[in-house]
Amino acid sequence: MPELVEIEYYRRLAEAALDRQIASVAAPDEWFLKWGLTEAAVRDALEGRRFERARRIGKLLLLDISDGGVLGLRFGMAGRLLVDGRAGVDHLQYASSRWEPAWDRFTVRFDDGGDLRVNDARRLGGVELDPDEARLGFDAATITPAQLRAALAHSTAPLKARLMDQRRVAGLGNLITDEVLWRAGLDPTRPAGSLTPSEVSRLLRHLRTTIAELTERGGSHLGRLQVARVPGCRCPKDGAPLLRRTIGGRTAYSCPAHQH
DNA sequence: ATTGTGGCCTGCCCGC
DNA sequence: TGCGGGCAGGCCACAA
Numbered sequence: 001m002p003e004l005v006e007i008e009y010y011r012r013l014a015e016a017a018l019d020r021q022i023a024s025v026a027a028p029d030e031w032f033l034k035w036g037l038t039e040a041a042v043r044d045a046l047e048g049r050r051f052e053r054a055r056r057i058g059k060l061l062l063l064d065i066s067d068g069g070v071l072g073l074r075f076g077m078a079g080r081l082l083v084d085g086r087a088g089v090d091h092l093q094y095a096s097s098r099w100e101p102a103w104d105r106f107t108v109r110f111d112d113g114g115d116l117r118v119n120d121a122r123r124l125g126g127v128e129l130d131p132d133e134a135r136l137g138f139d140a141a142t143i144t145p146a147q148l149r150a151a152l153a154h155s156t157a158p159l160k161a162r163l164m165d166q167r168r169v170a171g172l173g174n175l176i177t178d179e180v181l182w183r184a185g186l187d188p189t190r191p192a193g194s195l196t197p198s199e200v201s202r203l204l205r206h207l208r209t210t211i212a213e214l215t216e217r218g219g220s221h222l223g224r225l226q227v228a229r230v231p232g233c234r235c236p237k238d239g240a241p242l243l244r245r246t247i248g249g250r251t252a253y254s255c256p257a258h259q260h
Numbered sequence: 261a262t263t264g265t266g267g268c269c270t271g272c273c274c275g276c
Numbered sequence: 277t278g279c280g281g282g283c284a285g286g287c288c289a290c291a292a
Contacts, residue, residue, distance in 0.1 A: 002286090031269085059286075077285050094284050096271055121269050124286060157263060165263095166287085174285060196275080249265070250285065 002075045003220040004140055005211065006089050007059050010081040011071075011087040014054040014063060014116065022046045023111040027127065032105040032118075034074075034126040045069050045129055046100030046108060057136045058170025070171045072131035073106075076124025077173075084114040093175065093221035096121050140171040141211050148204050152192040160188035161196070161248030174250045179223035180210045182237075187247070188252050229253050 004011070025046050027039040045065060053064040061073040061081070075081070078095035081088045099119060105128050106118040118125060138147045151168040152159070163169055163177050172180075183189050184206040186199060195203065214220055228236050233253075235242055240257035 074286080078269095078271080094271090098271090101291080120269095122284095124269055126287090155262085161263080164286090248263095251283090 002059065002077065002079060002089075002092065003058070003173035003176050004058055005176065005214045005220045006092070006143070007056055007075065007171070008215060009094050009218075010088040011054050012055040012076070013081055013083050014051070014061065016083045016086075017063075017108070017110070017114075018051050018054060018115045020050060020110040020112060020114070022049055022051075022108055025107045025211060026107040026109070027105075029123065031123060032075055032120070032126050033129040036170045037127065037129050039131065042071075042127065042129060046071065057133060057139055058063055058166055059173070060131060060133075060170075061132070062182055066090075067145070070130050072128040073118060074125045074128075075118070075119060076122060076126070078122040079118055079120035079125035082115075082117045082119060089219060093219070135168040136166055137168040138170065140169050140176075140207060143169060143204070144205070145201065145204055148207075149197075149200050150188045152200065155192035157192050158188060158247050159186060159190045160250075161253055162192035164248055164250070173220065174221065175226060175229070176210065176214065177221045178229065178253050179214075179220075180206050180223045181259060182225045182235075182255060183210060184251075185258050185260065188247050190260075225253065 010180035027033055027045045033042065050066045051063045052066050055062040063071040071210055078092060092115060099113060102119045103119045104117050105120050105123065108116045137151060139193050141249050155162050160177055160181060163172050184203045186203060214222055224236055228234065228242055229245055233242055234240060235257060237255065238257050240255050243256050
Protein backbone atom coordinates (compact mmCIF):
# COMPACT_ATOMS: atom_id res chain seq x y z
CA MET A 1 0.00 0.00 0.00
CA PRO A 2 1.22 3.53 -0.41
CA GLU A 3 3.09 4.69 2.65
CA LEU A 4 5.36 7.69 2.79
CA VAL A 5 7.86 5.97 0.49
CA GLU A 6 5.30 5.69 -2.31
CA ILE A 7 3.81 9.12 -1.65
CA GLU A 8 7.28 10.60 -1.98
CA TYR A 9 7.49 9.02 -5.42
CA TYR A 10 4.09 10.50 -6.21
CA ARG A 11 5.33 13.89 -5.05
CA ARG A 12 8.33 13.72 -7.36
CA LEU A 13 6.05 12.69 -10.21
CA ALA A 14 3.68 15.56 -9.40
CA GLU A 15 6.51 18.01 -10.01
CA ALA A 16 5.94 17.28 -13.68
CA ALA A 17 2.49 18.80 -13.25
CA LEU A 18 3.72 22.12 -11.89
CA ASP A 19 3.39 25.44 -13.72
CA ARG A 20 0.90 24.14 -16.24
CA GLN A 21 -2.41 25.90 -16.77
CA ILE A 22 -5.37 23.87 -15.52
CA ALA A 23 -8.09 23.64 -18.15
CA SER A 24 -10.66 21.41 -16.47
CA VAL A 25 -11.34 19.12 -13.55
CA ALA A 26 -13.33 15.89 -13.47
CA ALA A 27 -14.50 14.49 -10.15
CA PRO A 28 -17.11 11.91 -11.13
CA ASP A 29 -17.09 10.19 -7.75
CA GLU A 30 -18.65 12.36 -5.08
CA TRP A 31 -17.53 9.95 -2.36
CA PHE A 32 -13.94 10.73 -3.28
CA LEU A 33 -14.39 14.42 -2.42
CA LYS A 34 -13.96 14.84 1.33
CA TRP A 35 -15.20 17.27 3.96
CA GLY A 36 -18.17 18.43 1.90
CA LEU A 37 -16.09 19.37 -1.11
CA THR A 38 -18.11 19.49 -4.35
CA GLU A 39 -17.05 19.13 -7.94
CA ALA A 40 -18.12 22.72 -8.56
CA ALA A 41 -16.02 23.99 -5.67
CA VAL A 42 -12.90 22.11 -6.69
CA ARG A 43 -13.36 23.32 -10.27
CA ASP A 44 -13.68 26.85 -9.02
CA ALA A 45 -10.48 26.48 -7.02
CA LEU A 46 -8.42 24.94 -9.82
CA GLU A 47 -9.57 25.93 -13.28
CA GLY A 48 -7.49 28.67 -14.85
CA ARG A 49 -4.82 28.28 -12.18
CA ARG A 50 -1.63 26.28 -11.84
CA PHE A 51 0.04 24.07 -9.29
CA GLU A 52 3.07 25.88 -7.94
CA ARG A 53 4.60 23.38 -5.57
CA ALA A 54 4.32 19.71 -4.68
CA ARG A 55 4.76 18.97 -0.98
CA ARG A 56 4.30 15.91 1.19
CA ILE A 57 3.51 15.43 4.85
CA GLY A 58 3.36 11.78 5.75
CA LYS A 59 0.97 10.11 3.34
CA LEU A 60 -0.70 13.38 2.33
CA LEU A 61 0.32 14.90 -1.00
CA LEU A 62 -0.11 18.65 -1.11
CA LEU A 63 -0.29 20.72 -4.28
CA ASP A 64 -0.10 24.46 -3.72
CA ILE A 65 -2.39 26.33 -6.08
CA SER A 66 -1.50 29.67 -7.65
CA ASP A 67 -3.58 32.51 -6.16
CA GLY A 68 -3.77 30.55 -2.90
CA GLY A 69 -5.31 27.35 -1.75
CA VAL A 70 -3.95 23.85 -1.38
CA LEU A 71 -5.16 20.63 -2.97
CA GLY A 72 -4.70 17.60 -0.74
CA LEU A 73 -4.57 14.11 -2.21
CA ARG A 74 -4.82 10.90 -0.19
CA PHE A 75 -4.33 7.49 -1.69
CA GLY A 76 -5.68 5.06 0.86
CA MET A 77 -4.08 1.71 0.26
CA ALA A 78 -4.67 1.22 -3.45
CA GLY A 79 -4.48 4.71 -4.92
CA ARG A 80 -2.12 5.58 -7.73
CA LEU A 81 -1.03 8.91 -9.12
CA LEU A 82 -0.57 9.33 -12.85
CA VAL A 83 0.77 12.37 -14.69
CA ASP A 84 0.44 12.35 -18.45
CA GLY A 85 -0.29 8.64 -18.20
CA ARG A 86 2.92 7.88 -16.34
CA ALA A 87 2.67 6.17 -12.95
CA GLY A 88 4.59 7.16 -9.85
CA VAL A 89 5.28 3.58 -8.83
CA ASP A 90 4.93 0.37 -10.78
CA HIS A 91 3.90 -1.94 -7.96
CA LEU A 92 1.53 -1.53 -5.05
CA GLN A 93 1.19 -4.27 -2.46
CA TYR A 94 -2.42 -5.38 -1.91
CA ALA A 95 -3.60 -3.37 -4.93
CA SER A 96 -4.80 -4.74 -8.21
CA SER A 97 -2.17 -5.13 -10.89
CA ARG A 98 -4.77 -4.17 -13.43
CA TRP A 99 -5.58 -0.65 -14.35
CA GLU A 100 -9.09 0.42 -15.27
CA PRO A 101 -10.07 3.87 -16.54
CA ALA A 102 -13.23 3.48 -14.46
CA TRP A 103 -11.06 3.70 -11.37
CA ASP A 104 -10.01 7.25 -12.23
CA ARG A 105 -11.64 9.10 -9.34
CA PHE A 106 -10.16 12.52 -9.93
CA THR A 107 -8.64 14.10 -13.03
CA VAL A 108 -7.02 17.49 -13.58
CA ARG A 109 -6.57 18.31 -17.27
CA PHE A 110 -4.04 20.86 -18.41
CA ASP A 111 -4.45 23.11 -21.41
CA ASP A 112 -1.43 21.44 -23.02
CA GLY A 113 -3.42 18.21 -23.31
CA GLY A 114 -1.80 16.33 -20.43
CA ASP A 115 -3.40 15.42 -17.14
CA LEU A 116 -2.91 14.42 -13.51
CA ARG A 117 -5.07 11.55 -12.32
CA VAL A 118 -5.81 9.64 -9.14
CA ASN A 119 -6.71 6.05 -9.99
CA ASP A 120 -8.06 4.12 -7.01
CA ALA A 121 -9.87 0.82 -7.35
CA ARG A 122 -10.92 0.66 -3.70
CA ARG A 123 -11.92 4.29 -3.24
CA LEU A 124 -10.11 4.51 0.08
CA GLY A 125 -8.26 7.64 -1.00
CA GLY A 126 -9.71 11.09 -1.41
CA VAL A 127 -9.40 14.71 -2.42
CA GLU A 128 -9.66 17.67 -0.08
CA LEU A 129 -9.22 21.39 -0.36
CA ASP A 130 -7.08 23.27 2.14
CA PRO A 131 -6.45 20.24 4.35
CA ASP A 132 -5.68 20.88 8.00
CA GLU A 133 -1.96 20.22 7.96
CA ALA A 134 -1.77 20.67 11.71
CA ARG A 135 -3.62 17.39 12.16
CA LEU A 136 -0.49 15.57 11.11
CA GLY A 137 2.54 14.89 13.25
CA PHE A 138 6.14 15.27 12.19
CA ASP A 139 7.05 13.49 8.99
CA ALA A 140 8.74 10.17 9.73
CA ALA A 141 11.44 10.75 7.13
CA THR A 142 12.75 13.90 8.81
CA ILE A 143 11.67 13.54 12.42
CA THR A 144 14.29 14.61 14.96
CA PRO A 145 15.32 12.73 18.10
CA ALA A 146 13.50 15.21 20.34
CA GLN A 147 10.35 15.00 18.25
CA LEU A 148 10.31 11.21 18.27
CA ARG A 149 10.95 11.17 22.00
CA ALA A 150 8.02 13.54 22.53
CA ALA A 151 5.78 11.51 20.25
CA LEU A 152 6.32 8.39 22.34
CA ALA A 153 6.67 9.81 25.82
CA HIS A 154 4.06 9.06 28.49
CA SER A 155 1.99 6.91 26.16
CA THR A 156 0.57 3.58 27.22
CA ALA A 157 -0.54 2.74 23.68
CA PRO A 158 1.32 -0.10 21.96
CA LEU A 159 4.49 1.18 20.32
CA LYS A 160 3.33 0.10 16.90
CA ALA A 161 -0.06 1.83 17.23
CA ARG A 162 1.60 5.02 18.40
CA LEU A 163 4.02 5.02 15.46
CA MET A 164 1.13 4.57 13.03
CA ASP A 165 -0.91 7.35 14.66
CA GLN A 166 -0.63 10.00 11.95
CA ARG A 167 -1.22 12.81 14.44
CA ARG A 168 1.98 11.81 16.24
CA VAL A 169 4.26 10.61 13.48
CA ALA A 170 3.14 11.05 9.89
CA GLY A 171 3.80 8.61 7.09
CA LEU A 172 4.26 5.19 8.63
CA GLY A 173 1.91 2.42 7.54
CA ASN A 174 1.66 -1.20 8.49
CA LEU A 175 4.50 -2.63 6.42
CA ILE A 176 7.18 -0.06 7.21
CA THR A 177 6.32 -0.06 10.90
CA ASP A 178 6.66 -3.82 11.16
CA GLU A 179 9.95 -3.64 9.24
CA VAL A 180 11.42 -0.89 11.41
CA LEU A 181 10.47 -2.56 14.71
CA TRP A 182 11.81 -5.87 13.45
CA ARG A 183 15.12 -4.28 12.53
CA ALA A 184 15.30 -2.32 15.77
CA GLY A 185 14.53 -5.42 17.84
CA LEU A 186 11.58 -3.78 19.58
CA ASP A 187 8.35 -5.57 20.51
CA PRO A 188 5.40 -3.79 18.85
CA THR A 189 3.23 -4.28 21.95
CA ARG A 190 5.58 -2.44 24.26
CA PRO A 191 3.92 0.63 25.77
CA ALA A 192 5.26 3.50 23.65
CA GLY A 193 6.33 5.45 26.71
CA SER A 194 8.36 2.57 28.12
CA LEU A 195 11.26 2.91 25.70
CA THR A 196 14.58 3.91 27.22
CA PRO A 197 16.52 6.80 25.65
CA SER A 198 18.87 4.37 23.97
CA GLU A 199 15.96 2.37 22.57
CA VAL A 200 14.45 5.55 21.13
CA SER A 201 17.81 6.33 19.53
CA ARG A 202 17.98 2.84 18.08
CA LEU A 203 14.44 3.17 16.78
CA LEU A 204 15.21 6.48 15.09
CA ARG A 205 18.38 5.11 13.52
CA HIS A 206 16.46 2.21 11.99
CA LEU A 207 13.59 4.47 11.01
CA ARG A 208 15.94 6.62 8.96
CA THR A 209 17.92 3.82 7.35
CA THR A 210 14.79 1.80 6.57
CA ILE A 211 13.00 4.71 4.91
CA ALA A 212 16.14 5.59 2.94
CA GLU A 213 16.67 2.00 1.88
CA LEU A 214 13.05 1.38 0.89
CA THR A 215 12.97 4.66 -1.03
CA GLU A 216 16.07 3.62 -2.90
CA ARG A 217 14.70 0.14 -3.59
CA GLY A 218 11.42 1.58 -4.74
CA GLY A 219 8.67 0.54 -2.34
CA SER A 220 7.51 -0.09 1.21
CA HIS A 221 6.93 -3.74 0.35
CA LEU A 222 10.64 -4.37 -0.35
CA GLY A 223 11.83 -4.78 3.23
CA ARG A 224 13.61 -7.84 4.53
CA LEU A 225 10.74 -8.84 6.82
CA GLN A 226 8.20 -8.49 4.05
CA VAL A 227 8.98 -11.86 2.45
CA ALA A 228 8.11 -13.47 5.77
CA ARG A 229 4.93 -11.49 6.36
CA VAL A 230 2.74 -14.52 5.75
CA PRO A 231 1.19 -16.87 8.30
CA GLY A 232 3.48 -19.66 9.49
CA CYS A 233 6.72 -18.07 8.36
CA ARG A 234 9.99 -17.76 10.23
CA CYS A 235 12.16 -14.82 11.15
CA PRO A 236 14.70 -14.13 8.36
CA LYS A 237 17.15 -13.06 11.04
CA ASP A 238 17.15 -15.98 13.47
CA GLY A 239 14.67 -18.54 12.16
CA ALA A 240 12.21 -18.28 15.04
CA PRO A 241 8.53 -18.74 14.15
CA LEU A 242 7.07 -15.28 13.70
CA LEU A 243 4.20 -14.00 15.83
CA ARG A 244 1.13 -12.81 14.00
CA ARG A 245 -1.04 -10.56 16.12
CA THR A 246 -3.49 -7.71 15.76
CA ILE A 247 -2.10 -4.50 17.18
CA GLY A 248 -3.84 -1.17 16.77
CA GLY A 249 -6.36 -2.91 14.55
CA ARG A 250 -3.71 -4.05 12.09
CA THR A 251 -1.99 -7.33 11.41
CA ALA A 252 1.41 -7.25 13.05
CA TYR A 253 4.27 -9.66 12.42
CA SER A 254 7.15 -9.77 14.86
CA CYS A 255 9.86 -12.09 16.09
CA PRO A 256 9.54 -13.32 19.69
CA ALA A 257 13.24 -14.23 19.75
CA HIS A 258 14.85 -10.89 19.06
CA GLN A 259 12.14 -8.22 19.49
CA HIS A 260 11.75 -7.16 23.12
C1' DA B 261 -7.33 13.70 26.55
C1' DT B 262 -6.15 9.11 25.23
C1' DT B 263 -6.91 4.66 23.61
C1' DG B 264 -9.53 1.06 21.40
C1' DT B 265 -13.01 -0.69 18.12
C1' DG B 266 -15.92 -0.99 14.10
C1' DG B 267 -17.02 0.11 9.56
C1' DC B 268 -16.25 1.79 5.08
C1' DC B 269 -14.42 0.74 0.44
C1' DT B 270 -13.67 -3.27 -3.39
C1' DG B 271 -10.38 -6.50 -5.76
C1' DC B 272 -8.49 -10.78 -5.10
C1' DC B 273 -7.62 -15.39 -3.41
C1' DC B 274 -8.83 -19.58 -1.41
C1' DG B 275 -11.77 -23.49 -0.68
C1' DC B 276 -15.86 -25.85 -1.80
C1' DT C 277 -16.25 -23.77 -13.24
C1' DG C 278 -18.56 -20.47 -10.47
C1' DC C 279 -19.45 -18.64 -6.12
C1' DG C 280 -19.05 -16.86 -1.41
C1' DG C 281 -16.47 -15.70 2.52
C1' DG C 282 -12.53 -13.72 4.34
C1' DC C 283 -8.76 -10.67 3.94
C1' DA C 284 -5.93 -6.49 3.00
C1' DG C 285 -5.23 -1.47 5.73
C1' DG C 286 -5.75 3.88 5.75
C1' DC C 287 -8.83 6.73 7.79
C1' DC C 288 -12.82 8.42 10.14
C1' DA C 289 -16.64 8.14 13.58
C1' DC C 290 -17.65 6.84 17.83
C1' DA C 291 -17.31 4.72 22.57
C1' DA C 292 -15.24 4.21 27.02
